[in-house]
Amino acid sequence: MGDNFSDFEDDVFDGVDEAQLLELEKPSTAKRQADDASQSSKRQKTAHPTSPSSRSQNPDHLALVERLLSEKFGYSSFRHEQEGAIKSILAGKNTLVVFPTGAGKSLCYQIPAIAFPLLDEAEGTRDAANGGVTIVVSPLIALMKDQVDALQKRGIAADSIDSTKSWDELQLIYTRLRRSELRILYCAPERLNNEGFLETVKGIPGGIRLLAVDEAHCISEWGHSFRPDYLKVARFVDEIKAERVICLTATATPKVAEDVCKAFSISPSCVFQTSPYRPNLQLYAKNIEVPPASVIKVFLGETEKSEDDVRFEEMFRFLRSHSGPTLVYVALQQQAETHAKILKKKGFNAAAFHAGMKTEDKQRIQDDFMASRIQIVCATIAFGMGIDKANIRNIIHWDLSNSIEEYSQQIGRAGRDGLTSHCMFYLAPNAFYMREVFARGDTPSRQSLASLISDIFVQGAGQPAGSVIQVSHYKQTNDFDIRQNPLGIIYATLELHFGLIRAITPEYSAYKFEATKTYFPTLKNDSSPEGKAVFSSATKKIKWFTIDVNDAARSAGGGLKRNDIVRKLNQLNERGHIKLQTSGIEHRYLILKELPQTKDEISSVVDKLYADLQNREKDALARSSEVMALITGRKCFARALAEHFGMGLPGGKESCGHCTFCMTRTPLKTPVRPRYAATAATIQEVLKATDLRDDPRFLARVAFGIRSPRVTKLKLEKSPAFRSLAHYDFEVCACACSVG
Incomplete structure (x- = not known):
């Protein structure tokens, strides 16, 4: 990416008739302005001169933000709702930004991130060594790379922690975090599950000034790409005591926006939205x-x-x-x-x-x-x-x-x-057809679901509230023929709707490290209980040292916990004394109340969960039908698109x-795919291809052409039965297979 500003995301509307876009007033804009005026009056009476809530009202601070916009990003003025969102963040409020793809969402957290230390200096509230950092949670390594490259070329201290980073690169990032030299750090939502990362973040001097949640629609269970990992972001905010949060998305329907606001306690006056209409x-x-x-x-x-x-x-x-x-x-x-x-x-x-x-x-x-x-x-x-x-x-x-x-x-x-x-x-x-394959494939059979739930509850049998169960999602996916995404949703539902368990920080089952030349001198002189435990418990096999962190904590005595050993290992890794590797992630769940154990209790949970999964399947099929309706409807495409987002x-x-x-002025035809009725003969052909008879829905999925862990394991995608009934009605196939 070059230094030309036109390569940067926020130049999306260069050359576009901006007046067209600005004519559109969000229905709640007047209410938001009234709310802001009321809140502004209260802040002027009660806020401390240097408190976050007073910042958006200080002309000097607004002048600083405008100067950063010009000097760092090359723009003479803000566009659309950017300024309002930035004011909201500087005032210490949790904020939601809904802008079209490429409409400048990133500036809404980048400018506050580089403004914080300058405001601290002007106010004399913090020194440079305690400037804190802005963390940006993003699901895409490519986006992180582009953003970091662009920021670094503008002289902004930014970096990312992701799977492409080398050991040496990670050491430099950790060092810069300890020294409060980074202004912006990007990471994936899955990183929030990492024990070492959580401990590192808690120790950043100055703390987390701002947490930016990109693709925030993934938090909503009814969003088009719900990801259970995003549910943990709100909890992460509490755990690291982030000062404020900004959620960003290009695709929030009114319902999804409501879910995001609820998750992060965002008031209606702190929602900033721009029409998805792009005249070019x-x-x-x-x-x-x-x-x-x-x-x-x-x-x-x-x-x-x-x-x-x-x-x-x-x-x-x-x-x-x-x-x-x-x-x-x-x-x-x-x-x-x-x-x-x-x-x-x-x-x-x-x-x-x-x-x-x-x-x-x-x-x-x-x-x-x-x-x-x-x-x-x-x-x-x-x-x-x-x-x-x-x-x-x-x-x-x-x-x-x-x-x-x-x-x-x-x-x-x-x-x-x-x-x-x-x-x-x-x-x-x-x-x-393809959309139906994806939707049907994410719904396991009731037999698979029942086996999974029984397995979870058996592990928690007899354990009181406050106990922890530990499971391998990878193993459960293969054992019970359930894809990773619906498996995550099942666990999220047990937590959100049943209140039975709560996801807590996963653990790695295996820790190993390679010692650098400073390892032995450092550990021999380390008198801390944690240092002694690592030094005495780590055993070397050829090149690598292995350590059981649970055993190390127990053998040390003196009240050491697993997290103490993990924190020490990460500290040694960050400072270059070891090269640490972790593997075998185990998901952990806190039991909130006694888990169901009787056949009737378990069956009741399974029935409700399966109904929920079936509703999600219908919802997925309905979303695809909405696309079809937009394209074949008697309405302007751009208008139908804007109205979908409540504008x-x-x-x-x-x-x-x-x-x-x-x-x-003529609607497109809705394409009609030939559908055939399954006959006894066609079902018998499927039954001939495999000797499996225990799961009618599984057989129907094979015949319809839907892959799953079990299909792959049994190599059924190479069977003549696979996709043999792709032109048949899936529900009819499932019923016919149960009869057959």
């Missing part, structure tokens, strides 16, 4: 219609065109008439590979990108796309969220999007330089004037 984006959609069978073609032995053949022809035509950097979004990793190869054969400069690729290959593709050495990337949803490329000209949706939120997020990656960009959406007869078009306009519906 041309939103297109096209039906893919397969020619009917031809008697002459059949007689002559000619191969008829398939659905994909027609779709490829349409895409070739589109790409030849719309040049420039392009993202082609597909549903499967295999599709990304295949489509890139086909495009290359047709003379297009294309490459594939998906989560299954090696890290170095993904980084190379990303770098080449950023540098325009590659023009087209065929990708799953794994690509794009961390890409800060201003001149993406085209977005192509090969398959039906998972949700309107996902669609909005992906088209938002185009035209960040303000120039006209084109977004094409293909609607094919098989469009809904409208600027100035109360009825239409954008340049989407497919506005240009044709």
Whole structure:
């Protein structure tokens, strides 16, 4: 990424008619202004001159923020709701920011992060050694890398802790944290589960000034990409005693925004929202219609065109008439590979990108796309969220999007330089099948769920409230044929809705380290109980020392706990005395009340959990149907998109004037996929392919073409039964398999 400011995320609306966007008033804006005026009056009477709540009212502080905007980021003024959000943060309030993809969310935490130590100095409240840090929780390494690179080029002390960092790089980061030299630190939500990281953060001089939660919609159970790990972010805020929180998202419906506000105690007056409407984006959609069978073609032995053949022809035509950097979004990793190869054969400069690729290959593709050495990337949803490329000209949706939120997020990656960009959406007869595969695959059978719940409750049998159970999610996934995401949701539901358990910090089952040349001199002279315990308990095998942290704590006596040993190991690692490695993560849960043990009690829990999972499945299918309804509806695409997020078009306009519906005034046809009724003969074919009879839903998933841990283990994806009933109704298949 170059030094040019146009490469930075916040230049998304350069060249766009900003007046159009600013005409749109959020319904609660007047109320927020009244609330702010009331709160301002109270603060002027009661706030200490140097308290956080007085800062947003100090003209000198606002002047400092505007100076940072100009000097560090090259802008003469704030845009949209950025200034209001920054004022809210400087006033010490938890805040929610809902801006479209690329509309400048990052400035809302970056400017406060670099303003804090300057305000401290001006007020004389803290010295430089206790400046604290801003932590940004982000799910994407690519986004972290882009943001950190951009900030460092602007002279801002920022870094990230992620899996790509070397041991030496991590030591430097830890040292800078101890010295209060970092202003911004990025990490993934999973990092918050790391015992060592939690202890390190608690010891940062000056504490956590601000916690920024990116992709905050993942907190909501009813969001389009709910992630149970995000539920722990709010608890992490309490554990590290963060001074304030800012949540950021591009895709919050009113319900999701309400959930985020509840999780972080954000008042309505601290919600800042901008319309998702982008006047430079041309939103297109096209039906893919397969020619009917031809008697002459059949007689002559000619191969008829398939659905994909027609779709490829349409895409070739589109790409030849719309040049420039392009993202082609597909549903499967295999599709990304295949489509890139086909495009290359047709003379297009294309490459594939998906989560299954090696890290170095993904980084190379990303770098080449950023540098325009590659023009087209065929990708799953794994690509794009961390890409800060201003001149993406085209977005192509090969398959039906998972949700309107996902669609909005992906088209938002185009035209960040303000120039006209084109977004094409293909609607094919098989469009809904892939989405159904994903939704059905996340719902385990009732038998699998019952076995899992029994396993959890057996481990907690007879244990009183306050006890801890420890489980391996990896093992449970394979033992009970439940994917990782729904497994996490099941545990979250046991916590949130049943109040039976509470997730606490996971532990690593294995600790090992390589000693550096300073290890022995340091530990021999370390008289602390923790140092003595590590030195006496660690045993060397060839190159590595291994240590059982629980045994080390017990053998030391004197009231040492596991965390004391973990803290010591991390301290030795941070200071370069050892090179620490951890593995075998074990999830831990605190028992809140006696776990159900009788058959009826367990059955009641299973019934409620299964009903919840079925509702989630229906919700996932409904979200895909919403996308279909938007594309095939009798309404401007841009208007329908804005209304989904509880807003409208600027100035109360009825239409954008340049989407497919506005240009044709004719709605697209809803594609119809052939559906067949399962017969006894077709079910018998499935039963012949496998001797499994214990789980009708599992058999139906095999026949429908849905992979799962058990399917992979038994290699059933290679069976003739796999996907043999893909054109049949899934629910009917499940019922038929139970009868069969």
